[in-house]
Each structure stands twice: as structure tokens, then as C-alpha cells.
Amino acid sequence: MASFASVPSPSLLFRTPHRSPRSLALTQFKNGFAGRVLMLRVNCSSDPIRDVEPEADNISSSSSSSSGSTSISSYNWYAGLGGLGFLETSYLTYLKLTNSDAFCPIGGGTCTDILNSDYAAVFGIPLPLIGLVAYGLVTILGVQLAGKNMPFGMDETNGRLILLGSTTSMAAASVYFLYILSTKFAGASCSYCLVSALLSLSLFFITLKDFGFQEIQKALGLQICLAALVVAALSTSYGTSQSISPSLDLQPFTTEITTESSPITLSLARHLHSVGAKMYGAFWCSHCLEQKQMFGSEAAKLLDYVECFPGGYRKGTKIAKACADAGIEGFPTWVINGEVLSGEQELSELARASGFKSDDLSQPN
Template identity: 60%
Template sequence: MAATAFSITPPSSSSSLFSNRTPFLCPTSFPATSLPQFKRRVPVLGHVLVQVNCVSERSKQAAESEPETAPSPSSDSASSSSSSSSVAAADGDDADVSAYKWIAALGGIGLLETAYLTYLKLTNSDAFCPTGGGSCTTILTSDYSSVFGVPLPLFGMLAYGLVANLGLQLGREKRKFDTGKSNDETVLVGITTSMAVASAYFLYILSTEFAGESCLYCLASATLSFSLFFITIKRFGLQELQKLLGVQLSVASLVVIALTASYNTAQPGSSSMLETEIPYFETEITKESSPFAIALAKHLHSIGAKLYGAFWCSHCLDQKEFFGREAAKMLDYVECFPDGVNKGTKMAQACVDAKLEGFPTWIIDGQVLSGEKQLSELATISGFGLEDKAETK
């Protein structure tokens, strides 16, 4: 507040002390907590000029507290940095939880698919093929559908189930606290790596051994496996991935070696099969043929369709049962082991030339079809027309 001057009559004057005083230029009454501060006295023409600063106690307290409450630039910067770090950490946790949700969801889808395929494999049922034809059944019933005698979809069901469980478990852990890269995540990397390598191996077989045929179940499983693999490794930094590279290479090598060893011993006429001695025998067909089955058998014979099989093959017997006793005799059936199976026995040359992948196998108009086929499917593939069906009624 600016200095204020007021006059006081000297004591020697006969007048009263405040009778001729000059009025105050600031309020005449001070608050009970305010006291004027006298700084200097200057005598001027019989009056004493006193410079007074009117300072209230409340103003003094505000002035004293102002340095204490003034924000520090360094503290603001530290607070902002801490806030940014908290937001980044929260965003990172949300991203982790979202990734694990995707892993759990994709693993669950894969579990359902492979459970369905396992059921088909164990019950010898035909798969529903959305694209039509018998490609799905042909591939799913081939020798490549088992590994060391165990149905391949069963391995897939176990792998997808474990991945889904780990995704759910890791998602719950990340909600509670940040555990870093845990052992469960390392296990998840190993499983998804093995699944991706196996899928790549099967896609190679699909393109080389089943050229021209498609299997939507196989492609869907491969897509799920690759997606799980990339979502999992995306969570790891470059340095962490370099540490896990040795583990991934070891897992990939073991998968390739196991699949190759299994398929090398599962081909028709393999050494393990030829070491078993089985004399040739015939199994009688007991089912009576329908008019439609007889007409279809005649049609297949007329176009040169051939059925390749082995006397010990239960699926070959089932295929003949579909036609029945009379119609089965009309088929052009080729027995690949007419002399039985003994040490050193080879398949019939006609079967070797056909490059069979399993039994039974149909060759219709140059098209190779592996596995059992329903009569309606054979009719469609062979071009058995509506007029032919009408004649059978």
C-alpha cells in the first residue's frame, strides 16, 4: 500500500492534540489486527509528517504464504512425468489383457474344431465339407491324419486347450499385478511355435500330396495357429525374442523330425507292414444291394472307374458294404495284395503305378479319391445323371 501522510500538532500548542489534524487519506479506523508501521518523521512547518504503510495482518499472511504455495517448475515436471508413466503403464496392462483375451478366444475356437475332427476320426464318420465333394474326407482319412497311430486332431485339441487355458490364466494375472514375462508366457511361446511349424508342414503336404484338393478344416486350423503365434511373440521385445530363439528352434526341429519319422513309417507297403505275415482271405458281403447301388455300379464299370484296396483293410470292406453283395461284384476292384502279406511281399504293380496313399482309393476319370465314399458322392463325381437314377426306380 502507498505511504500516507498525516499531521500532528506539536505538544507545545495550546490546542487539543487532534483538534486541527489533517484528515487521513486512508481509512481512519484500522482493523483490530492491523497496526500502522512508522518508518520516518519529517518536521514540516510545525507539523510532523509521518510516513505510514497500511498493512493488514491478512495481507502479511498471504505474502508470507505465497512463496510456500507457489508451484515449483521442477515439481510440476516430475508430477507430469509420473502421470505420463502411470498412463503408459495402464495402457500397457490394457494391451496385455486384450492380447490374452484374443489368445483365449482363438484357442477356444481351435479346441472346438479339433474336438469335432477327433470325433469324426474316432467314429470313422464323414466330415461335413462346405465346398462339397469329398476332399475334406479324403484328406482327413488319409495316412497323414495320424501321428504314430494317434489321430492328429487329438494332438490339436490338447494344444488348443492348453493355449486357451494359459490365455485365461495370464489375463487374470495381469489384471491383478504386472508379473513381467512369466514362465507361463515362455510355455505359451513354445506351444504356439510348435503349432505354427506343424501347420506349415501340413500345408506343404497339402500342396504336394493333395494337389487340386482343399480342406477348409486344415486351412482354418493353420490360420488359427499362425495367428496365435504372432499374437504371442508380439508381446516380447527383440532382446527377449533373441533369448528364446534357441528354444523356438529346438521345438521346431523336434516337430519336423517327429512328423517326418511318423509319416515315413505309415506309407502303404512299408517295411513294418511287410514284416507281418497275413495269408490272403476273402470276406463275404452280406448286405443286399439296392436298385440304385446296382445301377451306380454298372455306371462306374462303364466309365472305367477303379477301386483299389487290400483284403485286410476294414475300410475297404465297409466301402463294398455300401454297394451290397450284388453291386460289389460289378465294381472294377483291384486287390493290392492278392497273395497275402509276407516278408518281402510287394504291392501289385497296378497299385504301385497308381501311387496310392492309402486304402481304399478310387480313381474316376483320372481323379484320385482316398477314403470311403458314400454312394451319392460317387454318383455326383462320376456324373451319374438324373435320368439314370429315374431308371432305377
């Protein structure tokens, strides 16, 4: 008969082992220590997150600070370069108002001739005075924007737009004047003109960099309109007849005609000579030169040209008797069949006044 003494009862299988007080205390200590370690690990793992967030904030603030310093730096450039231009134009304005000769380390007499030519005024206003106002405006705006202290309650956006318009207008005028310098005064040199052009173009490019590509795209239409208005105003001013006399002493000189004559201009020049048409001019007159350029070098020699100041010009010099008798008041002046035409004329107008037929224009003699 089998014995069941060796099989434990169910109550013994599920009985909790007996533990002594010391064992219980040790277990609680281990559990508590593990909990503290776990909390420490969580805290340690979360600390870097809290540490990184302030660093990110610092980077953001540093970035904005860097952006702000860049803007202030560009405003300082406006103030500095505008100030240099203001000083230069102040000097030239003083010379213009006192009728004094400029000190020209480069260019000599040709520099003085350019500064006192008809191109040194726009609608009768001395060009240095206009530059003085423009450079002064840029300088004031640069200083005010750098100090974040705009006048008349103006905000920074409006101040920057005024800078954009001003520097665009100045750059357009400088490009136009460089064209005049290279075409009307070929071979001459004017250090003040070149310095002013350099300053204006530098201010313009600083503005482009300060605004950025996206902002410039939005204001491109405004810039084109301003540049077109400046060029149109200058062209209109210089398109009028030249004054009867310059405001400086000039020795007579000749300017080479660089264009070639066509059969049409040769035919017209011969016809004008045959009817006794006369062209009155002065050796310094740029419009007289342009008129001759229309005909070309060979045809210009066939014109009956009357020089009104053959001995040069200086204060008090009288106009030649032939010009005085004809009542010449500006250059060039054409007298054709008793008709007086003042200023530079189109070839078609000269053909009309002289009776040169249109058929002859298409089929020259």
C-alpha cells in the same frame, strides 16, 4: 574575512531525518505489504511445480495401466483363438473316433479323403486329438494369465514361456502340413486344415508381438529347437510304410507324375523291367507316388507296377490276388530277385538289389 555560517557541521550531515509516528507506521505497512507480496509470488511460482508432479504421477500410472491392458488384451486373444481351435479339433476328434464323415462345405470328397488319409495321424495318434490338447493348453493359459491367477504356483513369466513354446510348435506343424497339402494333395481342398493353420499362425504372431523383439532374440534358440523337433517327429512318423488300407471309401484315381526322367533313371527302370522286378502299390498311397516321382514320368511307365486295389477301395474290399499271393503288407513293396523291400526305396538300393552296376549309373544305356 570569510564566514563559516553557511557550512553545515558534520553532525548535521549524518543526522537521521526526523519522522513522525504516522510516517513510521506508513513505512512499516509498506514493508509488510511488500513482504506478503513476495511470499505470495513465491507460493504462486511453487504451486505449479506441486501441481505438475501429481500430473506426472498420473501419466506414469496411466501408462502402466495402458501397458497392463495391452497384456490382458493379448491374453484374451490367446483364449479366444485357442477356444475356436479347441472347438474345431473337438469336432474332428469326434468324427475320427466315431469313424464318421466330416461336413465339408468346401472341398467335398477331397476334404474327407485328406482328413482320413495316413497324414491324419502321428505315430498312430489322431492328429485332431493332438490339436485338441494344444489348443486347450493355449486357451487355459490365456484365461489364467488374463485373470492373473496361474495354477500350481506358476508365475506370469513361466506362463508366457509355455505359450511361446506351444504356439511355436503349432506354427511349425501348420507350415509342415501346408507343405504336405500342397505337394501330396495337389488340387485338393480342406477347409478345416486351412482354418487350423490360420488359427495356429495367428497365435504365433500374437506371441511374437507380445514378447517384443528383444525377448524373442533371447528365446530364438529355443524356438528353433522346438520347430526342428516338430518337423523331425512328423517326418519320422510319415516316413514309415503306408498302411495296407485306408479308413474310407475311395474310387480309383490316377495322379500325374510331374518330374522329368533322367538318363540314369531311364536306364535303371529298363534294368528293373529286364530282371522282372515288381513294385506293388495302391492308388491312394503317397509313398508310391513319391517312388514314381524319383524315376520321373517317362521312366515310371517302364516299371512293372502292380495295383493292389484296381477297382477302388471300400470296407470289405479284398486285395488283388497277385498282391495277396506275394504277401504284401504295406505300400510300396518291391520284389526283386526274390528279395522283398518294404517301403519307399532309394534308387541306389534298388540298383543294389537288382544288380545294376554303379558304372551303369554313370554311363546309362
